[in-house]
Amino acid sequence: MDYKSVDDVQSKLTGAGYIPSREIATVVFLAAATQKPVLVEGPAGVGKTELAKAIARSLGRELIRLQCYEGLDEAKALYEWEYAKQLLYTQMVKDRLNDIISSAQTLTQAVDQIAEQEDAFFSDRFIQHRPLLQAISSEKPVVLLVDEVDKSDPEFEAFLLELLSDFQVSIPELGTRKAVQIPFVLLTSNNYRDMSDALKRRCVHLYIDYPARDTEISIVRLKIPGIDEKLCETLVDAIRKIRKLDLKKNPSIAETIDWAQSLIALQINELTPDVVSETLNIICKYQIDMEKVRKNINRILQ
Amino acid sequence: MVKLIQQFVSCCRAAGMRVSTSEVLDSLNQMQLINPTDEQQFCSLLRSNFAKSIRDVQHFDRLYHLFFHEMRMDTADIKQAASYTEQIKNAADILKKMPHDNPIYDAVIDFLQGNPMALLQEMRRIQTEEEPAMLRFNLGPLGNRLNVTLQINKAASAAQALVEDHYAKTDSVAGRELAIYFEERAAAARSMLAYEPRPGESGTRKTKTEEQKLRGLGEKSFSSFTPQEVEEMREAIDKLVRKLKNIVSRRYAIRNRGSIDVKKTLRASAKYNGVPVEIKYRRKAKRKSRIVTLCDVSGSVWAAARFMLNLLYALQDCFDKVNSFVFIDHLSEVTDIFEENEINEAIRLVLEKSDVDYNASTDYGETLRNFKKNHMELLTKKTTLIIVGDGRTNYMNPEDAILGQMRERCRRVIWLNPEQENLWGSGDSEIKSYMPHCHEVRQCRNVNQLFTFIEELVL
Numbered sequence A: 001m002d003y004k005s006v007d008d009v010q011s012k013l014t015g016a017g018y019i020p021s022r023e024i025a026t027v028v029f030l031a032a033a034t035q036k037p038v039l040v041e042g043p044a045g046v047g048k049t050e051l052a053k054a055i056a057r058s059l060g061r062e063l064i065r066l067q068c069y070e071g072l073d074e075a076k077a078l079y080e081w082e083y084a085k086q087l088l089y090t091q092m093v094k095d096r097l098n099d100i101i102s103s104a105q106t107l108t109q110a111v112d113q114i115a116e117q118e119d120a121f122f123s124d125r126f127i128q129h130r131p132l133l134q135a136i137s138s139e140k141p142v143v144l145l146v147d148e149v150d151k152s153d154p155e156f157e158a159f160l161l162e163l164l165s166d167f168q169v170s171i172p173e174l175g176t177r178k179a180v181q182i183p184f185v186l187l188t189s190n191n192y193r194d195m196s197d198a199l200k201r202r203c204v205h206l207y208i209d210y211p212a213r214d215t216e217i218s219i220v221r222l223k224i225p226g227i228d229e230k231l232c233e234t235l236v237d238a239i240r241k242i243r244k245l246d247l248k249k250n251p252s253i254a255e256t257i258d259w260a261q262s263l264i265a266l267q268i269n270e271l272t273p274d275v276v277s278e279t280l281n282i283i284c285k286y287q288i289d290m291e292k293v294r295k296n297i298n299r300i301l302q
Numbered sequence B: 001m002v003k004l005i006q007q008f009v010s011c012c013r014a015a016g017m018r019v020s021t022s023e024v025l026d027s028l029n030q031m032q033l034i035n036p037t038d039e040q041q042f043c044s045l046l047r048s049n050f051a052k053s054i055r056d057v058q059h060f061d062r063l064y065h066l067f068f069h070e071m072r073m074d075t076a077d078i079k080q081a082a083s084y085t086e087q088i089k090n091a092a093d094i095l096k097k098m099p100h101d102n103p104i105y106d107a108v109i110d111f112l113q114g115n116p117m118a119l120l121q122e123m124r125r126i127q128t129e130e131e132p133a134m135l136r137f138n139l140g141p142l143g144n145r146l147n148v149t150l151q152i153n154k155a156a157s158a159a160q161a162l163v164e165d166h167y168a169k170t171d172s173v174a175g176r177e178l179a180i181y182f183e184e185r186a187a188a189a190r191s192m193l194a195y196e197p198r199p200g201e202s203g204t205r206k207t208k209t210e211e212q213k214l215r216g217l218g219e220k221s222f223s224s225f226t227p228q229e230v231e232e233m234r235e236a237i238d239k240l241v242r243k244l245k246n247i248v249s250r251r252y253a254i255r256n257r258g259s260i261d262v263k264k265t266l267r268a269s270a271k272y273n274g275v276p277v278e279i280k281y282r283r284k285a286k287r288k289s290r291i292v293t294l295c296d297v298s299g300s301v302w303a304a305a306r307f308m309l310n311l312l313y314a315l316q317d318c319f320d321k322v323n324s325f326v327f328i329d330h331l332s333e334v335t336d337i338f339e340e341n342e343i344n345e346a347i348r349l350v351l352e353k354s355d356v357d358y359n360a361s362t363d364y365g366e367t368l369r370n371f372k373k374n375h376m377e378l379l380t381k382k383t384t385l386i387i388v389g390d391g392r393t394n395y396m397n398p399e400d401a402i403l404g405q406m407r408e409r410c411r412r413v414i415w416l417n418p419e420q421e422n423l424w425g426s427g428d429s430e431i432k433s434y435m436p437h438c439h440e441v442r443q444c445r446n447v448n449q450l451f452t453f454i455e456e457l458v459l
Helices: A006-015 A022-034 A048-059 A083-092 A094-102 A107-116 A131-137 A154-166 A197-202 A213-223 A229-243 A253-265 A273-283 A287-295 A297-301 B002-014 B021-031 B039-050 B054-071 B075-083 B085-097 B103-113 B117-128 B139-167 B173-194 B227-254 B262-272 B299-314 B335-340 B343-352 B364-374 B400-409 B431-437 B447-458
Strands: A038-041 A062-067 A079-081 A127-129 A142-147 A168-171 A175-178 A184-189 A204-207 B205-207 B290-296 B321-327 B331-333 B383-388 B412-417 B440-443
Touching: A006 A022, A006 A048, A022 A038, A022 A048, A022 A204, A022 B021, A022 B039, A038 A048, A048 A062, A048 A142, A048 A184, A062 A131, A083 A094, A094 A107, A127 A131, A131 A142, A131 A168, A131 A175, A154 A168, A154 A197, A204 B039, A204 B054, A213 A229, A213 A253, A229 A253, A229 A273, A229 A297, A253 A273, A273 A287, A273 A297, A287 A297, B002 B021, B002 B039, B002 B054, B021 B039, B039 B054, B085 B103, B085 B139, B103 B139, B103 B173, B139 B173, B227 B299, B227 B447, B290 B299, B290 B364, B299 B321, B299 B335, B299 B343, B299 B383, B299 B447, B321 B335, B321 B364, B331 B364, B335 B343, B364 B400, B383 B400, B400 B412, B400 B431, B412 B431, B412 B447, B431 B440, B440 B447
Parallel strands: A038 A184, A038 A204, A062 A142, A142 A184, B205 B440, B290 B321, B290 B383, B383 B412, B412 B440
Antiparallel strands: A079 A127, A168 A175, B321 B331
């Protein structure tokens, strides 16, 4: 067990540059202690992927990431045979093959003798490891991030089940592979569609929302240590008000940080309507959103 | 602790949450790892194990508050109540023996006694129950509630009378405590009854389509089209259809790339004496989705619905299968009409269809009941359900629970509402009750909004 207590998780994650709420810390601790996957949900940009990276950093583990999309299949997620290499090897060892079967009296014997050598061609040497196989065959424990699992097909989701419940996968030619070290698994979802009950049952669920005001302030200060305290506070307050405006795309934490960074680059120490209006394209990604924010600019800066 | 959690689990289940045994075991195991007296940890632990989607989280929070704060007495109260357990039990027994003919009365007495299970189940039944087919007003649920209110009042006054009878003469502390206890429980029962479950909406995507593409016509609402504009619309639709078909077919062309399928290539090469003449690829056809549409064809909604049907059928190749239904006061399948006839002809036929009564008033509840009874098997994990309607139920039972059941069976539920957004929820509009069950609710008043929607659906 890598984390000792909930407090330990909190301090280690903070050390890794991620400020978790009490709930996040509790869930991460429980998942680590019981070796269960975590299903993370929440609006875009609240730091779901960042959480996985921070966990990897805080545990000193490698992060293996699998990005899901429609049409993702086992060949891209788990393993694939390197056919080209296999064919090449067959060509190169052709003479050797002749030697092997030269002693054979009948055709059946020859086939039998070749069959004995089959393992040589279906071995680890010719397997291309994809993220999932990498994660479970790694000698050191890793953090496995299955990103946007809701974008994948239901078939792939069903396939994930075997991995998540037993930490093993079946490769028909080689048999079942068990995990050398159990990885810490995180799945993220944007709620594009509902996940199956079976998958949900195997995971611990975590819903991350936009952080509370104080948490967000400390996140900005952690990422940009030199920022003026007062500027930081007004900035976060403004962002929180902008999120309430019902925009097409709400500014996320990443955008808060970008905004703060650009203000510092511009050497601006105070938020005025003009400043906000000029730097708006950093926080708003749509023209309509910008217009909406401009209209409400005075209310935001109050 | 185990018992407490078990009780909570049965409450969750009674309230319609799916909590499996393995999840309960997990949470009990995990309980040993944390400090259960820290409420934040305790709550997070239960939440992460029991509520596994955003919709469930809100449901869970409500139940958690109900169970651990509202329904339970404070620790001090528990001690006090414990000293009166005997009396409370005796009183409840006497109350139960009083002549009555209503099973809910028993449930209320149990509740007063500190056992909320039966009453919670009854509440759940009222909130989700479907009406028997003949009744067509939301009086059903209201009537049920009235019944429970009456029973609570009856039990509360009976309890009060009982306490007065037994303790008034002596004016003991115990008597007063007991009276207060019963009053509090009765108040809790009443507040529970008044609560209306509203699963949160944060899980539903609300799309705002404000960009302008087709100026003029694009922004004009469907209901104000002149016949000439309808013709213009047709052309616009044709253009869009051609564009989308192009994009989709390009995607099919692309599938020829990808890695070589060695097995298939070798098998094919057997024809040519082992020379791989035909290269086989691991191609994968793009998944086609199934579409089920339910269209309200009454009044103004029809204007939007016909254009949507027009588009959907023009793009039929892009989907596996399109099943369409129209409804006013009941459901009627029109898939055949659209498959066999040219689109304008089909729309005319739908309007003449004998089993659609254009003078009836819209009834969403009946429609959903019809669908559940006859067509539920159409919904699979590949199906996208599109409902076009304003959600105006004429004050009849909306049956939004059935929409919830439908959501569980299909991939996505999308509701297109041709009404202005600021009118949603006003008057008899039940769109707010339906909204929590949809993956997406869109305003669909004009061509631009419709086009954006169709593009997203196809691509």
